[in-house]
Amino acid sequence: MSELLDLAGIFVFALSGALMGVRKRLDVVGMAVLAEITALGGGLVRDLILNVRPAAFQSLGYVLVPLAATVIVFFWHPHVARVMPAILVLDAAGLGLFCAVGTAKAMEYGLSPLHASLLGVTSAVGGGMLRDVLAGEIPTLLYDRQLYAVPALVGSAAMAGLSAYGLHGWPATLAAAVLAFGLRIAAMRRNWRAPLARGVGD
Amino acid sequence: MSELLDLAGIFVFALSGALMGVRKRLDVVGMAVLAEITALGGGLVRDLILNVRPAAFQSLGYVLVPLAATVIVFFWHPHVARVMPAILVLDAAGLGLFCAVGTAKAMEYGLSPLHASLLGVTSAVGGGMLRDVLAGEIPTLLYDRQLYAVPALVGSAAMAGLSAYGLHGWPATLAAAVLAFGLRIAAMRRNWRAPLARGVGD
Amino acid sequence: MSELLDLAGIFVFALSGALMGVRKRLDVVGMAVLAEITALGGGLVRDLILNVRPAAFQSLGYVLVPLAATVIVFFWHPHVARVMPAILVLDAAGLGLFCAVGTAKAMEYGLSPLHASLLGVTSAVGGGMLRDVLAGEIPTLLYDRQLYAVPALVGSAAMAGLSAYGLHGWPATLAAAVLAFGLRIAAMRRNWRAPLARGVGD
Numbered sequence: 001m002s003e004l005l006d007l008a009g010i011f012v013f014a015l016s017g018a019l020m021g022v023r024k025r026l027d028v029v030g031m032a033v034l035a036e037i038t039a040l041g042g043g044l045v046r047d048l049i050l051n052v053r054p055a056a057f058q059s060l061g062y063v064l065v066p067l068a069a070t071v072i073v074f075f076w077h078p079h080v081a082r083v084m085p086a087i088l089v090l091d092a093a094g095l096g097l098f099c100a101v102g103t104a105k106a107m108e109y110g111l112s113p114l115h116a117s118l119l120g121v122t123s124a125v126g127g128g129m130l131r132d133v134l135a136g137e138i139p140t141l142l143y144d145r146q147l148y149a150v151p152a153l154v155g156s157a158a159m160a161g162l163s164a165y166g167l168h169g170w171p172a173t174l175a176a177a178v179l180a181f182g183l184r185i186a187a188m189r190r191n192w193r194a195p196l197a198r199g200v201g202d
Numbered sequence: 203m204s205e206l207l208d209l210a211g212i213f214v215f216a217l218s219g220a221l222m223g224v225r226k227r228l229d230v231v232g233m234a235v236l237a238e239i240t241a242l243g244g245g246l247v248r249d250l251i252l253n254v255r256p257a258a259f260q261s262l263g264y265v266l267v268p269l270a271a272t273v274i275v276f277f278w279h280p281h282v283a284r285v286m287p288a289i290l291v292l293d294a295a296g297l298g299l300f301c302a303v304g305t306a307k308a309m310e311y312g313l314s315p316l317h318a319s320l321l322g323v324t325s326a327v328g329g330g331m332l333r334d335v336l337a338g339e340i341p342t343l344l345y346d347r348q349l350y351a352v353p354a355l356v357g358s359a360a361m362a363g364l365s366a367y368g369l370h371g372w373p374a375t376l377a378a379a380v381l382a383f384g385l386r387i388a389a390m391r392r393n394w395r396a397p398l399a400r401g402v403g404d
Numbered sequence: 405m406s407e408l409l410d411l412a413g414i415f416v417f418a419l420s421g422a423l424m425g426v427r428k429r430l431d432v433v434g435m436a437v438l439a440e441i442t443a444l445g446g447g448l449v450r451d452l453i454l455n456v457r458p459a460a461f462q463s464l465g466y467v468l469v470p471l472a473a474t475v476i477v478f479f480w481h482p483h484v485a486r487v488m489p490a491i492l493v494l495d496a497a498g499l500g501l502f503c504a505v506g507t508a509k510a511m512e513y514g515l516s517p518l519h520a521s522l523l524g525v526t527s528a529v530g531g532g533m534l535r536d537v538l539a540g541e542i543p544t545l546l547y548d549r550q551l552y553a554v555p556a557l558v559g560s561a562a563m564a565g566l567s568a569y570g571l572h573g574w575p576a577t578l579a580a581a582v583l584a585f586g587l588r589i590a591a592m593r594r595n596w597r598a599p600l601a602r603g604v605g606d
Contacts (some may be wrong), residue, residue: 006563018290021546021601022601022604024542024546024547025604026546026547026600027236027549027597027598027600028598028599028600028601029545029546029551029552029553029554029598030545030546030547030598031601034546035289044453047554048250048452048453048473049246049250049255049256049257049259051254051256051455052455053453053454054453054456056524056570057453057515057516057518057519057523058519060516060518063518063519063522072306073601074601074602075601075602076602077601077602077603104517111259111260112260112262114265115259115260115265115341115410117401118265119259124536129336131369133335133336134418134533134537134542134543135546136338136540136541136542136547137338138226138336138337138338139336141231141232141235142223142226142232142235142236142336142337143226143228143232145229147231149231149235150232193229194229194230194231194232195229195230196227196228196229196230197223197224197230197233197276197277197279198276198277198278199279199280200224200227233544248528250452251410251448251452251458252457252463253456253457254534268447301581313461313462313526314464316467317461317462317467320461321469331538335537335538338540339540340428340538340539340540341538343433343434343437344425344428344430344433344434344437344538344539345428345430345434347431349433350433351433352433368593394431394436395431396431396433397431397432398429398430398431398432399425399426399432399435399477399478399479399481400478400479400480400481401481401482402429
């Protein structure tokens, strides 16, 4: 169950990576590299910090799903771009799932709730940051004022709280993921934005 | 004592990250992310290479101090910018401290003096390099000809030498940090510059 | 023998890093930093993922060879640039060697053939990607349509296959390296190119 949700998150992140490749006019190899790094980068950083063998280098699906996403974007990218609003919803789902799963794993490995939340957010946003840096852009996460990291942080904190009270397992993970997902969707719908520093002006 | 010096170094590096965020017109979330990565990135890379759980994910202060720096810059950044000369002095102090502490830790974990020095420099300059790359710029370290890495390298080498002769503990660390700090200040005052390759011309 | 080939690969990658430094008008310190990261970055990422102490922080040669490459480029870079065609051939040799050595090491540490191949490619192309990102450019690997990662992938897969059948040791490594090298040379000679996504057009 949790593995399936994980692969769904990897799939949508990989789609966003491959689409960035199309936008930058990269060839199919460049698209595949961006798809893999976008999908697996966040979890990779998480596992390096936890000092465990990265999940991406143990599971077959983790490596193959981004290739499937690349093939889909390669042949049908105008259609993929047309369903971009749907993809943004899926991306929100991926964000929610990754922050919850990442935080849960960090708690398992003995991090404090604060540090587990931080690592959960890192695993949720890390892949997208790597995608943008490799594509020669300032990470959307830094630049776009619409809330993205904050919903992930709230979801991670909820997961860490539940876990600290002994509630782990997939129902707790799903609840935290849904919370982050809902907040991200609300941020998109209502255009919730983070403030600029005083005097920088809109 | 050494913990306090460490937090001071983290604080000034975080200030430089948050100020970069203001310069790039990032919102408060982007500022906080840049502040955290600038302050903690170098030590994170050091600890990953040493194969130990990163200090940033074990200490409360390491995570909270960059947030405090972000709040300060958010509300008072014109003042922070006005005291930039003072900040450059603090940055030199952070540089000195990080290279000495990083080298000492690397010696503890059994690296040779040469490799420990290299890792000390990495931990001192790594956060700033990540800050610049994420902000879409070529790292100042590479671009600016005024000596920055070299003072850190001299301080690291001094620390490695002292440590190889059994002199560790905070007095040795402080001595090496002061040496790097002094050289960096001298490089700023007298504009000591590294040469360009033959024929590239000034 | 294998150590010597390894150092040769490091040397040519370091040359390409230092030359990038000249092209970007960096001073000698920036050149040395780029040379070190280009030469050692791929193997560093490989060893972090395998969760072992990075080879770059245990061997003297690994650290000194990039410095030697920097000195050569610093004094004789117009000549180095003139022999760039020869350097591209050496780079192909470095690519072949790194993918074979990286895959063999990954198999030794118990990764599956698929994951070992992926890590072999990562170690072969990682340094060059870091070089380009630090120099403020989109990685050549992503941008240039001429096949570069694919020859490395074929060589890695061959190494993984040989290793899975009990054939390791330097003859097998050399065979896989020669295969990747030959394919890369052929890709340069005949300008083998990867396709763009449908509708992006040439």
